[in-house]
Amino acid sequence: MIRINPIIRLVNRNLTISINPGFIIWQILFPLIYIFVAGFAYTALIDSVPFGGKNLDYPAFLASGMIGFNIMNSTLISGIIIWNDRRHGMFEQIMSGPFTRTHYILSNIVTIGIIGLFSAALITAVGYPVFFDSVEFNIVTIPLIIFGSVVGAILFGSIASIISVKLRSSEGFNVIINTVFLFCAFASTAFYPVQGAPQPLATIFYLNPLSYLVDIIRAGIFGQVTDFVITEMLVLVGLAAILFVIATKLLTKLDF
């Protein structure tokens, strides 16, 4: 018998239970429709967006923002898995089987990593014609995109996990997680440029980790790695590390 790594076995399970038509529609179809419908509809209102040393047209700006948004969205999966596992007794069942808590936590990270990268790649591929003109992929920027995706996935995955550990009721979980994620989505630079926003909103944009993630991914796609983006990377990594430690602590302490 070939021994398959326990983390891979759990990832296999996670993907089997999470991937369903509803999820795929939310994860793939919605961003694509949004890019094409909103992207072109708003072009009339938003002419061009300055980014680094470049001027991007709005569809290109939006499509690149959508990648960050999609990574954040895919991390909802880890919250949903943990929450469902606790609600339906699978957490205890797995923990009484040939797995450790570390296996469980790592398998969730790998799962959101896979879904995050997959959907980022998909949006990049489909959105490519939209931002084709301004793209500047190179040896620095592609690793930057992957790095940003992974750190962002860990950061938002940790937030989703913390919420799922802390909340027991179904209503509470759904309300809180949707509020947090919706707030992150719309109070960020994913859909609107910070330049057009009034001052208080602009401040809120930069209290929101999604703005950092989106900026890093944009910097990667359009080859505009400025000092500000490097600072954003450091903040993102620091925040992800702190939230990850908290999420892991909470999961490790979870009682039966």
Add this chain to the structure above:
Amino acid sequence: MLCIETKDLRKKYASTVAVDGVDLQIESGQVFGFLGPNGAGKSTVIKLLTTLISPSNGKISVLGIDSAKHPLEIRKKIGVVLQQPSYEPTLSAEKSLEKYGMMWNIDKKIRKKRTEELLSAFGLEEIRKKKMDDLSIGQRRRVQVAREFMHDMDLLFLDEPTVGLDPAARRKLLDFLREQVKNSGLTIFYTTHVLSEAEYLCDNIAIINNGKIMAVDSPSELKNRFGHEKTIKIHISTVSEELKSKLSTIPECQIKLEPEPTVIINSTKSEIVLMNILKILNETDTKINDLSAIPTNLEEIFLKVVGDSN
């Protein structure tokens, strides 16, 4: 070989002592019944033995492995059906078994074969394509128990596995479990509140109350030990003062007037006491309306052991 051994096992929660100094020595290759009233500590002992929680005090050895040192090694060799339901709501019954086998690293071919065998053994063929979310509670429980047999194990913990099962499914499960113990040398640690079930299935039984073990023995030995105190009831027509005073010399009997006059014998030597009482009834010209002896079963022993300890 000792399959489970615990020494002075204790588990304290903030305000309760759930397990209070449990010493167990359980041999392999048997069904070991673990009985006790609600809140006695059965599930807590199972969670301790399966390494889900750690003890406040004491030592646990399962399959010869120290649970404090190598919990994962224990978990790799045991199967667990906990008291609460566990299932993947979005998977079908069939897929649940299949995926569970995958999680236990069972070869794909073997997985397929076992899935078919178990679907048939647990009468799940008709609902194999149904989603777990759409199953009835008893059907879901059957899948949960069946699922555990997807992987090989030396020791299986079953915490009230028959709750919600209909009588036929219940009997089918008990026979399936017996078969497994006979054929593969599996050891089963079994809790239930249905004492006839324990009597049918278990080779040995422990009774736990308030976190303490009250008795451990085979069902027949338990009956010998605790059940030899038989109860005989004699329904009589009237109770005279003379009868009262004569019966008061026999401590093993008591007189009840409601709902009808009855002499109740409660004794380890109830046959001898009965002879004496019959003599007295004869002397006092008391008519006997009816006479009944209550046979001992596990339920009575359970009630007695638990009652005494309270």
